Amino acid sequence: MNEIKSALIPLIENQEWKKLKSQVEKLEPYDVAELFEELSERDKIIVFRLLNNEQTKDVFKMLSHEKQQEIIDGLAENANKITRLLNDIEPDDRTAFLAELPGEVAQKLIQQLSPEQRAITNQLLGYPKDSIGRLMTTEYVAVRPEFTVEETFQHIRKFGHDSETLNVIYVVDENWKLIDDLRIKELILADPNQIVDDLINHNFKALKATDDQEEAIKKFKNYDRVALPVLSEEGVLIGIVTFDDIMDIADNESSEDFHKFGAIRSAISNPLKARVFELYKNRVVWLLALVFMNLFSGAALESFENVIQSVVALVFFLPLLIDSGGNAGSQTATLMIRSLAMGDVKISDWYKLIGKELVVSLFLGVTMAAGVSLVASFRAPEVIGVVAITMVLTVLMGSIVGLLLPFIFTKLKLDPATASAPLITSIADISGVLIYFSIASWWFGF
Structure with a gap:
């Protein structure tokens, strides 16, 4: 990327526009989009103006919303360029851009x-925010079942130039109701005189415009499709969703879940370019809440002050024990959140999993208890029994909390990723302190 930048910057500075245009037109859209991360705002606009129409569409699609906004603002005095750009880009990409604006x-x-x-844009913007309707494009190719294969190819040549994908062709009746979809490979291998109706089996998978976008992710995963049709309630074909759009959504969902699991309020696309206050605002609420939550740990410690003063060696093992419970809980929660998101488990499966998790966490706890007992045998043999029992119970407690929280949040119609690692860790800390010193009090007769 530095090589591309060093080659173009002198051309911009010397105003060698013909050479610059020639160089830019040789670049792949991805390289241009990456280049925009390195260029100044002024140079970005200069380069963007020199892109041909096809590059303009492809590059704009690959830019972040912030960069797209910069381009539109930079072209403000050139209404024709903006109009051409907005009319040329795919409807789904245009809708995603407009939806983020005031x-x-x-x-x-x-x-x-x-x-x-x-x-088209008003129609797409009319669907709920995270619905398939916002994600779909209306640019596809549809044919009638009575077409011959040769007529179908003539139709594709005539109307397929603006289609989002030609890998799949859709077959509709006179009322535009979907009958089936056909992969282009099936048409290429068929006899030119064969009619489309002979090639279809009426076995297609489709989405509804009002479906949640996560439903599309599951269907693409389960049925291995490059595109899926989107139907109205009456079965009318109103658009399609392509694999590249789903990849973008899946990537955004993963980033969002990752930030939530880390107790960050919302995703920050690039921390290098984010403002200090934005970074602060996205992290402070959860951390402040957890500060007050962890006061319970301090209160628990204070209530066992006599035990701590009598057996000081207990303090040495406290961080190790409560961290083990939090780590076990975070592991379990990560597994459950992913399984719920991918549809591998349902909310009604919690009771099937809890027994299995109890067995697994028991084995883990016993193994870790053996390890901590070995350490205690050298450091403080008198507390071996206490730390061993506590390790087993804290790992059990952490794992069960990590298992149940995602299901509870899902039941409450909240994102299970909100059962974040810091929340699980804080719960494990409080319960770990109570378990540890309660066992110590019983063990030493306080």
Whole structure:
């Protein structure tokens, strides 16, 4: 990337626009999008202006929302360029961009669209925020079942230039209801005089426009498709969702869950470029809440002050024991959150898993108890029994909390990733202190 930048910057500085345009047109859209991360705002706009129409669409799609906004702002004095860009990019990409803008700004840009594209955009924006309707594109190729294979290819050549994908062709009736979908390979290998109706088996998978986007992720995973049709309640084909769009959504979902599991309020795309206050704001609420939550640990310690003063060696093992419970809980929660997100387990499966998790965590606890007992035999033999029993119970407690919290959050219609690692760790800390010193009090007769 540095080589590309060093080759283009002198051309920009010397205003050698013809050479710059020639160099830019040789670049892949991905390389141009990556280059924009390195260029100044002024140079970005210069390079973007020199892209051809096809590059403009592809590069704009690959940019972050912030970079897209910078491009639109930079082209503000060139209304024709903005109009052409917004009309040319795919409807789903345009909808995703407009949905992030303030309503007043979005409406101004929508008014610059052609009547046809404006109608499509308003339709897509009318669907719920995280629905398939927001994600779909209306650019696809559909044919009638009575078409011959040769007629189908003629239709594709005529109407397929703007299609999001030509890997799948859709077969519809006179009312535009979906009959089936056909992979292009099946058409290529068929006899030119064969009719489409002979090639289909009426066995297709589809999505509803009102379905949640996570439903699309599951269907793409389960059925290995490059595209899926989107239907209205009446079965009418109204759009398609492609694999690349689903990959973007899956990536966003993973990032969002990762941030939630780390107790960060919302995803930050690039911490290098994020403002200090933005980083602070996204982390302070959870951390402050956990500070007050951990006061319970201090209160528990205070209530066992006489035990601690009498057997000081107990303090040495305290961090090890409570951290083990938190770590076990975080492991279990990570497994459960992923399984729930991927649809491998359902909320009704919790009782099937709890027995298995009890056995697994018992084995883990006993193994870890053996390890900590070995350490205690050298450091403080008198507390071996206490630390061994505590290790087993804290690992059991942490694992059960880590298992149940994602199911509880799902039941409450909350994202299971909200059962974050710091929350699990704090619960494990409090329960670990209580378990440890309660056993010590009983063991030493306090």
